[in-house]
Amino acid sequence: MDLSFLPAWRLAELTRSGEIGCLDLLEHFIARTLRLNPRLNAVVVQDLERARERAKELDHSSRADAGPLFGVPMTVKESFDLAGHPTTFGYADRKSHRAGADALAVRRLEAAGAVVFGKTNVPVGLADWQSYNPLYGTARNPWHSGHTPGGSSGGAAAACAAGLSALELGSDIGGSIRVPAHYCGLFGLKPSWGLCSPRGHSLTNAAAMTDISAIGPLARSARDLSLALDAILGPDPAESALAYALPPPRATRLPELRIAVWSDEPGQATDAETVALIEELARHLEGQGAEVSRTVRPEFDPVEAFHLYLTLLDAALSARATEEDLAQKREAKAALRANDFSTHSFIVRAVDLSHRDWLRLNERRFQIRRLWGAFFEQWDVLLCPVIATPALPHMQEGETWERTYHVNGRAIAYNDMLFWPGITCGFHLPASVAPLGLSASGLPIGVQIASRFGGDRTTIQAAEFLETSWRGFVAPPGWE
Numbered sequence: 001m002d003l004s005f006l007p008a009w010r011l012a013e014l015t016r017s018g019e020i021g022c023l024d025l026l027e028h029f030i031a032r033t034l035r036l037n038p039r040l041n042a043v044v045v046q047d048l049e050r051a052r053e054r055a056k057e058l059d060h061s062s063r064a065d066a067g068p069l070f071g072v073p074m075t076v077k078e079s080f081d082l083a084g085h086p087t088t089f090g091y092a093d094r095k096s097h098r099a100g101a102d103a104l105a106v107r108r109l110e111a112a113g114a115v116v117f118g119k120t121n122v123p124v125g126l127a128d129w130q131s132y133n134p135l136y137g138t139a140r141n142p143w144h145s146g147h148t149p150g151g152s153s154g155g156a157a158a159a160c161a162a163g164l165s166a167l168e169l170g171s172d173i174g175g176s177i178r179v180p181a182h183y184c185g186l187f188g189l190k191p192s193w194g195l196c197s198p199r200g201h202s203l204t205n206a207a208a209m210t211d212i213s214a215i216g217p218l219a220r221s222a223r224d225l226s227l228a229l230d231a232i233l234g235p236d237p238a239e240s241a242l243a244y245a246l247p248p249p250r251a252t253r254l255p256e257l258r259i260a261v262w263s264d265e266p267g268q269a270t271d272a273e274t275v276a277l278i279e280e281l282a283r284h285l286e287g288q289g290a291e292v293s294r295t296v297r298p299e300f301d302p303v304e305a306f307h308l309y310l311t312l313l314d315a316a317l318s319a320r321a322t323e324e325d326l327a328q329k330r331e332a333k334a335a336l337r338a339n340d341f342s343t344h345s346f347i348v349r350a351v352d353l354s355h356r357d358w359l360r361l362n363e364r365r366f367q368i369r370r371l372w373g374a375f376f377e378q379w380d381v382l383l384c385p386v387i388a389t390p391a392l393p394h395m396q397e398g399e400t401w402e403r404t405y406h407v408n409g410r411a412i413a414y415n416d417m418l419f420w421p422g423i424t425c426g427f428h429l430p431a432s433v434a435p436l437g438l439s440a441s442g443l444p445i446g447v448q449i450a451s452r453f454g455g456d457r458t459t460i461q462a463a464e465f466l467e468t469s470w471r472g473f474v475a476p477p478g479w480e
Contacts, residue, residue, distance in 0.1 A: 002480065204320065246454060260296050284470060365427060
């Protein structure tokens with residue numbers, strides 16, 4: 001039995017039953033990380049002694065009180081606070097920072113029994129699908145070292161896929177959980193916005209949640225997503241006494257599931273292999289007895305929705321923008337042509353957005369969210385691409401808006417690939433990712449599974465159906 005690639009729920013069964021000790025399990029993952037991490041540069045902060053003390057305490061505790069993640073060794077994204085360690089978001093001038101307390105989500109995961117032993121690599125400012133920064137260097141994809149594991153939870157995905165960590169905690173505002181899961185062949189969940197408190201996931205110890213951004217897990221099984229969501233669910237108890245009770249999944253068997261499939265969108269470049277795999281999955285689901293439609297769509301203009309997301313995204317990120325960042329955007333905005341409707345133009349036009357204008361845009365966002373809600377009255381889940389392509393090669397030249405990439409033989413702007421991540425998360429919807437297959441070049445491809453706001457358990461259940469009937473996690477070659 002190779003412990004390295006077992007799902008977290010199975011590892012917790014082994015520790016609860018006493019088949020393996022929590023410290024022994026932790027040492028297995030620590031040894032593996034020390035041996036293999038230099039090939040990946042995924043785990044960039046180690047908190048080994050505290051983790052060992054915690055594992056020893058669990059070994060001496062009563063199994064009757066064991067949590068659902070009892071003894072599970074895991075790491076978290078660098079952007080989450082771990083007491084005594086820096087939280088940098090990849091910024092070099094944060095090197096000397098030390099967090100005074102663990103992030104709330106870390107405390108909640110440990111309350112469920114997990115053992116956190118380190119933190120994983122990110123891009124600067126958590127603002128890229130590459131994961132490199134001047135402090136920690138470049139994270140690499142375990143499926144191919146010449147490719148990125150994604151971002152901004154890229155180190156997280158690499159560590160989990162290569163069997164260095166049994167479970168991961170990430171965050172997502174533009175695909176930062178979903179894209180790394182897709183690039184590395186994992187399961188991932190971006191929860192409905194606001195469900196899980198991000199306290200301790202901020203450069204400024206902000207009390208307010210960042211619009212669109214959500215924290216959530218990456219894992220090697222859909223069941224692990226559910227366990228992790230249960231652990232981190234809920235508001236900050238310092239602010240609210242509310243408890244969130246999510247509705248159960250809408251279907252208990254695959255044939256009961258009503259599935260909309262949106263495999264391609266005219267004008268938005270999507271890799272032909274990704275489209276073909278989603279269509280193949282649709283045929284499989286029909287064969288399993290599920291109701292499937294490839295033509296039904298929510299009743300709004302997807303281009304308008306995408307542009308709205310881009311504007312709201314930049315507004316959300318402006319709170320942590322430096323004055324230098326804002327000055328550069330003002331210059332870029334002033335240089336725009338009136339007929340420039342590129343992805344970048346919508347981002348830079350959002351600089352210095354007035355509150356009145358933001359309220360108008362937010363109203364339109366909620367109108368579209370109602371249309372999403374009406375769509376999900378008729379359909380339980382939507383299957384669509386996670387992003388335009390399988391894992392990108394390392395691209396570190398210039399800013400993201402200066403890069404291009406070829407999809408189906410055509411050059412597109414790097415940030416045009418925000419379409420598939422943004423069409424769901426811009427409207428606060430939950431989305432899980434499940435493994436879909438491999439490209440001809442041997443890189444993983446995932447599928448995004450979205451549902452109505454609060455329908456997180458339905459997306460996870462659908463991912464579990466796919467795990468059972470279609471494809472589960474497969475360890476990347478050379479890491480077994």
